[in-house]
Amino acid sequence: MLIIPRAMQDSIAFMISDVSRLMRRRFDERARAIGVTRTQWRVLKFLQRGEGINQGGLAEMLEVEPITACRMIDRLEEAGLVERRRDPSDRRAWQIYLTERARPLLDDLGHLADEMLGSALAGVSDAEQARVIATLQQIRANLSDAQPAKDAANA
DSSP: OOOOOHHHHHOHHHHHHHHHHHHHHHHHHHHHTTTOOHHHHHHHHHHHHSTTOBHHHHHHHHTSOHHHHHHHHHHHHHTTSEEEEEETTEEEEEEEEEOTTHHHHHHHHHHHHHHHHHHHTTTOOHHHHHHHHHHHHHHHHHHHHOOHHHHHHTO
C-alpha cells in the first residue's frame, strides 16, 4: 500500500492530480468494456469536433508527436472507426474523418463519461460544483497567462 505524506495529501496540486488520475482510471475501466481506450476516445472526440483535420493538426491538438498520432490513427483505421482522405489542396497530406461505425461508439462513450462524472460528483451540490469550476478556471487562467521566465525566477 502506498503511503502518502499528509502535507502532500492536503496540497491542491496533489488533489487535482489524484482526482484526475482516479477519473482516468474509472473511465478506462468502463471504456475497456466496450473495447476502446481513453486515448482512442480522445482522438475520436477531437475528430468529432473537427473532422477533416490533417494528421499534423491532430497531433498538435493531442500534444503528441506526429508519428504517435499517425500510429493512433492507424489503429483506429484498422478498427474501422476513422478513414484517411487525401487533402484536395495538398496531395502529401491526409485528412481524417470519422466513419459511421464511430458515431454510435462516441455516443456510448459520452454516456459512460456522464455516468462516471455523476458518480464522482455524488453528494456535491450544484453550488459547490460551481465554486470548484470557478476556482479551476481561475487556476487555469493563471497558468495559461504565466510567463515561463517569470515562473522560473519564482522557483
